[in-house]
Amino acid sequence: MTRLDNAGPSPAAGVSDGLDAHLVLDRGAFRLDVRLTVAPGEVLALLGPNGAGKTTSLRTLAGLTPLTDGHLRLDGRTLEEPALRRRVPTEDRPVGVIFQDYLLFPHLTALDNVAFGPRCHGVPKADARARAAELLARMGLTDHAGVKPRRLSGGQAQRVALARALATGPRLLLLDEPLAALDARARLDVRAELRRHLAAFEAVAVLVTHDPLDAMVLADRLVVIEHGRVVQEGTPAEIARRPRTDYIARLVGLNLYQGEADGHAVTLGHGVTVTTTERLTGPAFVAFPPSAVTLSPDRPDSSARNAWRAAITGLESHGDQIRVALTGLADGMPLTADLTAVSVAELGLHEGAQVWATVKAAQTHAYPA
Amino acid sequence: MTGSSRPSAAAGLPEFPDARPRRRLAGGRGGAPLPLLLPALIALVFLLLPLLALLIRAPWRSLPSQLTSSAVWQALRLSLQTATTATVVSLLFGVPLAWLLARTTFPGRKLVRALVTLPLVLPPVVGGVALLLALGRNGVVGRWLDSAFGITLPFTTSGVVVAETFVAMPFLVITVEGTLRAADARYEEAAATLGASRFTAFRRVTLPMIAPGVAAGAVLAWARALGEFGATITFAGSFPGRTQTMPLAVYLALQDDPAAAIALSLVLLAVSVAVLAGLRERWTAAA
Numbered sequence: 314m315t316r317l318d319n320a321g322p323s324p325a326a327g328v329s330d331g332l333d334a335h336l337v338l339d340r341g342a343f344r345l346d347v348r349l350t351v352a353p354g355e356v357l358a359l360l361g362p363n364g365a366g367k368t369t370s371l372r373t374l375a376g377l378t379p380l381t382d383g384h385l386r387l388d389g390r391t392l393e394e395p396a397l398r399r400r401v402p403t404e405d406r407p408v409g410v411i412f413q414d415y416l417l418f419p420h421l422t423a424l425d426n427v428a429f430g431p432r433c434h435g436v437p438k439a440d441a442r443a444r445a446a447e448l449l450a451r452m453g454l455t456d457h458a459g460v461k462p463r464r465l466s467g468g469q470a471q472r473v474a475l476a477r478a479l480a481t482g483p484r485l486l487l488l489d490e491p492l493a494a495l496d497a498r499a500r501l502d503v504r505a506e507l508r509r510h511l512a513a514f515e516a517v518a519v520l521v522t523h524d525p526l527d528a529m530v531l532a533d534r535l536v537v538i539e540h541g542r543v544v545q546e547g548t549p550a551e552i553a554r555r556p557r558t559d560y561i562a563r564l565v566g567l568n569l570y571q572g573e574a575d576g577h578a579v580t581l582g583h584g585v586t587v588t589t590t591e592r593l594t595g596p597a598f599v600a601f602p603p604s605a606v607t608l609s610p611d612r613p614d615s616s617a618r619n620a621w622r623a624a625i626t627g628l629e630s631h632g633d634q635i636r637v638a639l640t641g642l643a644d645g646m647p648l649t650a651d652l653t654a655v656s657v658a659e660l661g662l663h664e665g666a667q668v669w670a671t672v673k674a675a676q677t678h679a680y681p682a
Numbered sequence: 683m684t685g686s687s688r689p690s691a692a693a694g695l696p697e698f699p700d701a702r703p704r705r706r707l708a709g710g711r712g713g714a715p716l717p718l719l720l721p722a723l724i725a726l727v728f729l730l731l732p733l734l735a736l737l738i739r740a741p742w743r744s745l746p747s748q749l750t751s752s753a754v755w756q757a758l759r760l761s762l763q764t765a766t767t768a769t770v771v772s773l774l775f776g777v778p779l780a781w782l783l784a785r786t787t788f789p790g791r792k793l794v795r796a797l798v799t800l801p802l803v804l805p806p807v808v809g810g811v812a813l814l815l816a817l818g819r820n821g822v823v824g825r826w827l828d829s830a831f832g833i834t835l836p837f838t839t840s841g842v843v844v845a846e847t848f849v850a851m852p853f854l855v856i857t858v859e860g861t862l863r864a865a866d867a868r869y870e871e872a873a874a875t876l877g878a879s880r881f882t883a884f885r886r887v888t889l890p891m892i893a894p895g896v897a898a899g900a901v902l903a904w905a906r907a908l909g910e911f912g913a914t915i916t917f918a919g920s921f922p923g924r925t926q927t928m929p930l931a932v933y934l935a936l937q938d939d940p941a942a943a944i945a946l947s948l949v950l951l952a953v954s955v956a957v958l959a960g961l962r963e964r965w966t967a968a969a
Contacts, residue, residue: 377871403874416872420890429886430876481877 331355332485332517335383336373338366338541345369345541346383349519351534353388353484356511356518358532360525362560366541367521371487374519375410376403387485387517404433406485409478413490415470417462423449423473424458430481448476468499475510486511488520492527504530525564529553537561555680556600567600568648571682579679585644587619587672589679596682603636605676606650608660608668619672623648625664628657637662639670733951740948741941748945756923757931758949764839764927765907768846769854772903776854777896781884783855784862785870795859802852809848810916817844817917841918842925846907853906854899861895862888905957909950 331352338345345366351357359367372378374385376393379400385393392401409430417426427445432438449458452472462470471491478486491507492500508531511518522528528535529549537545537552537560545557556562562569572581574593580586587599607613613620623646627638634651641648648670652662660668714722741748748754783795801809817824817835827833835841865888873883889896911929918925920934928950935943 375875377874403871404877404879406875408875410872410875412868412872416866416869418869418872418887418891429873429878433873433877433879433882477876 329386329389331388332374332519333384333386334374336370336385337381337383338369338373338378339381343369343541345373347536347538347541347543349536351517351519353516354514355534356514356520356532358528358535359519359521359538360528360535360561360564361523361538363523365538367523367538368489369541370538371410371489371519371521374485375408375487376401376406407481407483408485408487409481409483411471411474411478411486411488411491414494415462415474417465417470417473417477419462422459422461423454423465423469426462426473427476427480430477434481445476445480448480449473452476466499467495468503471495471503472506475507479510479514484516486514486516486518488518490522491520491531492522492524507531554600554678555598557598557682562600567602568606569598569600570646571596571598573597574679574681577674581644581646585621585641585646587677587679588674589677590674591679593679593681597679598682599677599679601672601677603649603651604634605672606648607671608637608639608650608652608656608662609671610660610668612669613671619674619677621646621648621670623668623670625662625666625668627664628662630654639668642667736944736947736951740944744941745945745948748942749949751942753922753931754942754946754949757926757928757946760839760842760923760926761908761928764842764846765850765904765910767843768850768907769900769904771843771847772851772854772907773896773900776851776899776903777858777889780855780858780862781888784859785867798855799852801849802856806849806910806912806914807916810845810913813845813848813913813917817841836917837919837921837925839918839924842914842927845913845917846910849910849913850903850907854896854903857899857902858892858896861892861899864895865892901957901960905954908953 332349334347334349336345336347336349343366347366347370349357349370359370361367369378373380373393380393380395382395384391384396387407391397391399392406393399417423418429421429424442424445427448428438428441431441431444436444446455446458449455452475454469454472454476457465457469457473462473465473471494492504495503504527511520511531520528520531522531532549535545535547535549535552536543537558539558539560545552545561547555552561553565556565556567556569559569570579570581570587572579572587574580574589574595574597576592576594577588577590578586579589579593579597579599581599589599621644622642623639624642625637626640629636629638631651633653635654635657637650637652637657639648639650640646650670652660662668713719779798783791783798804812814821814836816822817827819825819828819834819836824835827835835844869887869891870880870883873887874880878886909929910927911933914925914927915930920926920930922931926934928946932943932946932950935946
């Protein structure tokens with residue numbers, strides 16, 4: 314930061330820079346109640362299943378859906394606070410939005426799409442177009458400046474949408490499923506590129522996604538939303554290592570159980586006891602990857618302490634492995650295991666077959682609930 | 683597609699040369715069944731016969747002299763002027779009304795929508811009477827217009843425009859409203875996030891996107907205004923050069939000079955066909 318910035322005129326600068334939001338929205342059956350604090354330069358991903366309230370959160374941040382309670386402050390300025398009857402309309406908020414299907418204006422060229430925002434902010438036409446041309450050049454789209462959106466590829470349209478959103482110099486950049494409209498190949502390139510642009514963005518960025526990989530690659534911090542509430546928050550590494558809900562565990566590909574810890578043993582709700590390397594007391598989670606599970610036709614020797622008798626409920630190929638879904642016979646505990654195709658063939662596994670499942674204590678991970 | 687034989691029924695159709703094969707009466711799976719084909723042919727003949735009669739009975743030999751008479755051109759010019767003015771007025775007020783109906787919610791919106799469409803089904807003569815009661819010299823508003831501003835609408839060229847607008851505007855409103863409903867309102871949200879006020883979003887995003895629908899509505903309204911008879915003769919009378927539009931001229935000519943009436947009708951028919959051709963192009967371009 315330069316000295317000039319520190320001597321900035323805003324008395325609130327420094328303390329309340331960035332986004333401070335408590336989004337509350339009552340819509341009869343659905344209630345959204347989400348707190349978000351994001352520092353300038355930080356990229357936050359809202360991750361959650363369909364219908365969790367991710368897109369609704371984004372819409373309230375943009376001012377497209379009014380809050381019913383809570384507050385929304387950006388860089389110390391209150392954009393919305395229903396209790397005070399305060400609400401800045403969308404067009405007066407310093408936000409930029411990249412919509413899931415981009416919503417590029419079909420009748421305008423790429424250049425005029427990008428120049429649209431500055432024009433609305435009173436920038437003279439020539440200046441607005443110059444700024445747009447510069448932004449498109451930064452996105453490597455100079456050759457496509459005169460092209461209408463329908464003639465752009467998905468990746469190009471995404472970059473135009475990004476340029477358009479950045480053209481007004483937003484203090485809050487919102488991205489709704491930024492990669493969902495792309496095919497698998499374009500996704501890879503665009504993700505890397507978007508990551509670069511987001512890293513260079515100096516204000517607050519919030520992106521919504523249901524894809525954990527997108528979230529982990531693009532964001533500095535994740536907020537997981539389920540049923541309109543925040544269920545977990547942390548860095549991608551923390552969340553991947555210590556999931557706290559079944560949804561997150563499934564996303565990051567872990568078996569997750571909740572129970573009561575006492576030393577090295579965690580007693581699960583199903584009555585099963587899992588031995589772990591960590592020492593804990595009180596409510597705890599136990600997580601382990603499907604690859605840590607071994608299946609055998611007979612009861613294994615005693616060195617493996619965590620062994621259950623389980624029935625196979627499903628088989629499905631998962632990369633070069635076969636993912637086996639099981640249900641504990643005694644307790645109905647769900648479990649997934651990854652096996653090679655060879656093992657599946659050798660064990661003669663099929664749906665309905667009964668096997669012994671073993672998990673080594675060294676491969677489990679227990680943490681306080 | 684072109685290789686398959688066209689059903690004989692379609693052969694007689696005065697289809698435009700660019701009609702696509704998919705518009706054929708019968709699909710690839712044999713011909714149309716008789717219970718459908720027969721009424722269809724009767725309908726076709728019924729619709730085309732009068733037009734055909736007009737062409738057959740047209741006084742082709744005296745036509746040049748008929749058409750060069752100044753009365754014809756006077757009526758045609760007045761018709762084109764008033765219909766165009768009525769269309770412009772309909773656009774200026776009807777497009778905002780369509781936006782209001784399509785994009786906002788207010789109590790009684792459905793009722794307003796029904797009332798807007800009322801002139802579509804109202805007999806035009808009744809419309810003319812209603813206009814007289816509202817805007818006539820002793821009308822509800824007309825009396826006040828007369829005393830305060832000295833404006834008199836009945837039996838003037840402006841009165842013709844008023845009558846035509848009253849009948850034609852609903853066509854525009856309904857067409858534009860339908861186009862607006864079909865247009866994705868999220869583009870307006872995208873414009874708002876870029877700093878556009880609702881009006882700017884409408885002017886710079888919505889309007890260009892619905893332009894084909896507005897054009898179609900305007901053409902419909904213009905054609906309706908051009909053919910307006912009942913409301914015009916009731917509200918504005920039939921004064922040559924001032925309020926006597928083509929349809930009125932045709933009707934009056936029929937009393938004492940049928941040949942002139944046919945000639946005038948042919949001119950209107952030609953204008954209508956030209957409009958229809960233009961409309962088709964618009965529609966296919968928009969599709």
